Amino acid sequence: MKTTMLLAALTALFMVMGFSLGGPRGAILAFMVAAGMNLFTYWNADKIVLKMHNAVEVDASSHPEFYGMVQRLAQRAGLPMPKVYIVDQAQPNAFATGRDPEHSAVAATTGLLNMLSHDEVEGVMAHELGHVKNRDTLIMTMVATIAGAVSMLANFGMFFRSNRGLAGILAVLVAPFAAMIVQMAISRTREFGADKSAAKISGKPLALASALAKISSEAQHIRNPVAERNPAAAQLYIVPSGVKQMFSTHPPTEDRIAALQDMAGAFGGGGTDSWSSRPDEVGDMSGLRKRSALDPRGPR
Template identity: 65%
Template sequence: MLLAALTALFMALGYTLGGSGGAVIALLVAAGMNLFTFWNADRIVLSMHNAREVDAASAPDFYALVQELAQRAGLPMPRVYVIDQDAPNAFATGRNPQNAAVAATTGLLSMLSREEVAGVMAHELGHVKNRDTLIMTMVATVAGAISMLANFGLFFRGGEREGHGNMAASLLAVFVAPFAAMIVQMAISRTREYGADRAGAEISGNPRALASALAKISGAAQAIPNPVVERNPATAQLYIVPTHVSELFSTHPATEKRIAALQDIAADMGAPAAPPTAMQRTSALSPAAPARRSRSALDPNGR
């Protein structure tokens, strides 16, 4: 329904401006730009974050965890990356499950327990399984076309000859359409987050662990500077939690609402009534890790 609304908005803008030729050009250019980004998104995003790929030798616990979750989800093993960054966050990228990659920051790995990291990575694999990268590329294509058409709207005035256009309607469309497209795009992104939360809960089998992880990292992600987002604000929509608080203009639902939804899912699944204890949360991925360890051994730097 949201994709249909976005498409209808594009058609209405084209009709109001009367530039059918300009509308087609805008759509083709936007589609070309977004298809290029879609095809190369994983390399672009990972390069922006200076992510380093890890394997069973360099990060055995983290890699094995992702491998186990991918098997549960029935997905091909994605490439696994670690980002040396204090801000706790994670994301998935790649044009399809066969070319997917998942990444987590060292800040996230050192902050969460094994169960919580499993919930976070299951969420990211949920994005892969739901093919959200494809959906968001389609959304970006139409939204990009709307913005382009609005920017050049005053130059495509063919509709005036046909009696469709007038200056007031054109100006209204030029200013309102991109804003409306942004709102619809955010609404679609929010629904994909809820979908990935549910998929992650099913993959990990522990929705309360994911809820606990969201509660832990949400505040820290907003408080700890993220240099990548500061340089490229558009990257904020990649992460599992937002990097700034603005419910109206955020690409993510409110964390409290996501946690409440996960609690409902847990009740439906008959999951354990509470997340792991404080002692369990400080334990490493390896069950033989010493109890005195205060940081998770998921941190590949061994901090």
């Protein structure tokens, strides 16, 4: 209900922008554009996001351990098998996309696969499948689309606004910030939900907590060219990319880790060593010291 109301508020804000620039006809046109954008996004979001990242699809032959991990997690979650992708990017991160569980995809960067242990990667991918299970992938893409359109209209209005007085000027100046606040409110709610789903799917909330602690710092110091070109893409990732916390679409990482630690207590542990009896398959993923079956370059 909260997400629906916030989405409605974002659409209404877009219509207000249209009204400020073009009167009643502008509001109607803005509503039609928003509806058209959402329809386009519904059918094409996954293709747009994956192409934006130059993601490469992998399968059981090219990356058996990584693909098999996602397959097992999807089965535990009661989800159809998503398409699995790897993004050749140094920044450790991951994302999910797709309009519904039947047309979903999950992706991890080479930086993430090289940095984390097997259990930590499993926790991250469980988080992304949590987004799929909760249908966040469609919601967040729609939010990013409308929020981006509001900012575009505001920029347009700064140069071509008609003489509509103070109200029009305020709309142009305030609307982008209002859109950002709504976008942040929706995204932060969905991130906590995906963390909770990940804990249930993997049964290892501490593994996800450990992964968040490792990658949150690195993600702020390693460039992400995609997020730099398209700031709205930052909300897709498991941790924010190159933004200050005040303007982040994600909750503070410390709060997420604390919540996962509480879940671990409720689960009676939530340890991270369930695969330690298979060192040949797990390997040491911190840096490039060893190659494992999860190595983004494929099996040995």
